[in-house]
């Protein structure tokens with residue numbers, strides 16, 4: 001069972017990831033500056049019992065096989081310093097806002113996305129494509145607002161079922 005530490009797991013991005021990964025059967029650790037407060041937040045999610053634990057950032061870093069960074073941009077540097085103080089050999093750390101470009105880490109990130117039902121990671125090439133993706137994100141938000149829905153999203157068709 002994959003163990004996924006989500007630093008900032010009580011926040012906007014982190015809470016969505018925590019709940020979705022827990023629903024796949026993965027063990028999720030919500031890392032928080034204030035685990036007691038985070039326990040109250042997590043209890044309100046009605047997530048599968050036992051699939052989500054709460055920990056300090058330090059404990060989440062130690063226990064997670066994959067470390068997801070989902071904190072405000074201004075606090076990422078400090079958190080990377082904290083991660084660097086731990087023994088993280090063999091682990092992969094993924095910031096939710098940063099494209100994964102190292103080959104091995106990319107493979108693990110793709111596998112992680114593959115855990116989520118109906119989602120599939122699509123390699124779109126170099127970092128410069130991020131500009132287009134950002135625009136697609138804005139368009140998706142606009143479509144959702146215009147149609148008063150919350151989960152209108154894109155589907156890429158025409159690719160082989162598994163990457164070549």
Ligand SMILES: NC(=O)c1ccc[n+]([C@@H]2O[C@H](COP(=O)([O-])OP(=O)(O)OC[C@H]3O[C@@H](n4cnc5c(N)ncnc54)[C@H](OP(=O)(O)O)[C@@H]3O)[C@@H](O)[C@H]2O)c1
Pocket residue numbers: 007008009010011012013014031032033034038070071072073075096097
């Ligand atoms: N929200 C969006 O719609 C959105 C969209 C695109 C990109 N992003 C990017 O995604 C990243 C995460 O954004 P978010 O909106 O999910 O963040 P957020 O909800 O504002 O914060 C996430 C969590 O980080 C922890 N945190 C807050 N301040 C911190 C600090 N100074 N040091 C360490 N931890 C701190 C808090 O958890 P605890 O209090 O439990 O420690 C908080 O729940 C950011 O880089 C953001 O720019 C967000």
